[in-house]
Amino acid sequence: GYDIGKLLATTGDTTYDNGFANTAVCKSAITYIDGDAGVLQYRGYPIEQLAEKSTFLETSYLVLYGELPTQTELDEFTQKISRHMVIDERLRELFRIFPRRSHPMPVLSAAITALSTFSTDTIGFDAERVDAATHRLMAKLPTLAAYSFKNSLGSPTLWPDYSLSYIENFLRMSFGTVTEQYEFDDEVTRALDVLLILHADHEQNCSTSTVRLVGSSQANLYASVSAGVHALSGPLHGGANQAVLEMLASIRDDGISVADYMGRVKDKKDTTKLMGFGHRIYKNYDPRAAIIKKHADSILGKREGSDQLLDIALELEEAALNDDYFVERKLYPNVDFYTGLIYQAMGFPVDMFTVLFALGRLPGWIAQWREMVNDPTNKIGRPRQIYVGETERAYVPMDRR
Numbered sequence: 001g002y003d004i005g006k007l008l009a010t011t012g013d014t015t016y017d018n019g020f021a022n023t024a025v026c027k028s029a030i031t032y033i034d035g036d037a038g039v040l041q042y043r044g045y046p047i048e049q050l051a052e053k054s055t056f057l058e059t060s061y062l063v064l065y066g067e068l069p070t071q072t073e074l075d076e077f078t079q080k081i082s083r084h085m086v087i088d089e090r091l092r093e094l095f096r097i098f099p100r101r102s103h104p105m106p107v108l109s110a111a112i113t114a115l116s117t118f119s120t121d122t123i124g125f126d127a128e129r130v131d132a133a134t135h136r137l138m139a140k141l142p143t144l145a146a147y148s149f150k151n152s153l154g155s156p157t158l159w160p161d162y163s164l165s166y167i168e169n170f171l172r173m174s175f176g177t178v179t180e181q182y183e184f185d186d187e188v189t190r191a192l193d194v195l196l197i198l199h200a201d202h203e204q205n206c207s208t209s210t211v212r213l214v215g216s217s218q219a220n221l222y223a224s225v226s227a228g229v230h231a232l233s234g235p236l237h238g239g240a241n242q243a244v245l246e247m248l249a250s251i252r253d254d255g256i257s258v259a260d261y262m263g264r265v266k267d268k269k270d271t272t273k274l275m276g277f278g279h280r281i282y283k284n285y286d287p288r289a290a291i292i293k294k295h296a297d298s299i300l301g302k303r304e305g306s307d308q309l310l311d312i313a314l315e316l317e318e319a320a321l322n323d324d325y326f327v328e329r330k331l332y333p334n335v336d337f338y339t340g341l342i343y344q345a346m347g348f349p350v351d352m353f354t355v356l357f358a359l360g361r362l363p364g365w366i367a368q369w370r371e372m373v374n375d376p377t378n379k380i381g382r383p384r385q386i387y388v389g390e391t392e393r394a395y396v397p398m399d400r401r
């Protein structure tokens with residue numbers, strides 16, 4: 001019932017921009033996206049080249065520091081991270097207080113907040129402290145993520161193993177047991193490495209904007225990242241990979257044909273969507289989806305039952321790419337269309353999918369926070385509003401309401 005035009009006219013220079021769809025809130029030199037052309041670059045390097053040639057730690061260094069590291073720089077960075085993988089025994093105890101089967105996302109966020117109480121580098125914004133916090137978070141997030149997972153299973157946790165790579169160490173802490181040696185599969189390790197590279201940054205998405213907004217009040221890096229984890233947890237953001245998997249499983253289990261499902265999506269009689277399709281920025285194939293699809297074949301072949309879901313996904317994609325409804329609206333597969341299938345084939349339950357997204361997005365969150373605190377022109381984030389409430393009225397005593 002409100003006349004937005006009239007309200008705007010009375011709100012001075014304030015611009016109404018629902019969902020910040022047209023507002024640039026910062027200048028950033030980290031990630032470049034051309035949504036029409038399907039281009040994604042970190043610090044100028046195309047995502048395709050990084051996914052093929054780089055590792056997650058090397059890409060993290062690039063995202064954080066702006067340049068690809070030399071071998072010496074990468075070795076030093078890796079060492080600094082390995083050194084901090086263990087968490088304080090009292091922090092480890094924290095996981096015991098959560099109910100068994102707790103969702104690992106809130107547990108992860110709580111653990112990051114708790115971590116800040118163990119770190120002296122939470123105070124101050126000088127380069128040395130910020131670097132120390134960067135290394136600690138990069139090192140400890142896989143440990144906290146694996147412990148959140150173990151807690152959700154009710155299983156005992158393992159200590160990190162420094163002799164392993166970043167990804168191997170996380171896989172072992174997630175799937176290893178106290179009594180049995182964890183057998184690595186190089187294809188799985190590399191696929192997870194690539195998936196994390198693909199998630200490393202995506203400019204001003206909801207969780208990254210949250211990290212920046214919280215940090216803009218000069219809240220420390222741990223507090224800002226912990227808030228980012230919460231923002232990521234929502235189904236419209238990091239939770240979409242789970243929705244895709246549920247859609248594929250329901251098509252399989254209910255025996256619906258792909259044509260019937262597509263018909264239901266298009267007639268719009270209910271809210272059924274082709275999950276994992278469409279994107280606010282990409283009006284072309286999401287370049288990350290194209291890379292993931294290549295890995296899906298090799299990983300999914302390894303697990304019973306997953307092939308069937310992949311076949312349905314491929315059939316849906318084929319149908320959508322040849323359908324006027326999707327072509328006219330420029331709806332293409334996004335990053336989430338295939339990730340859930342791969343995570344499931346790796347052995348992760350649906351609850352862990354968004355935690356894996358958080359592991360991948362961490363260097364982006366930290367890099368964006370660092371970029372912001374190092375910008376002397378940065379201001380506290382404080383959006384305006386269009387007030388649509390009551391006009392002034394007199395207080396009504398209780399006996400007259």
Ligand code: ACO
Nearest residue numbers: 236237240265273274275276277278279280329334335336
């Ligand atoms: N299935 C069917 N129709 C769709 C889909 C879809 N997945 N996505 C968009 N459309 C239709 C809309 O109904 C709308 O149709 P209309 O013109 O007839 O009204 C048109 O395409 C434009 O879509 P909008 O919703 O206006 O686009 P917006 O940019 O606001 O939304 C979003 C983007 C949220 C990603 C949307 O495409 C969607 O809901 N996709 C499914 C969920 C999903 O996969 N999310 C993950 C995104 S990637 C990430 O966050 C990591």
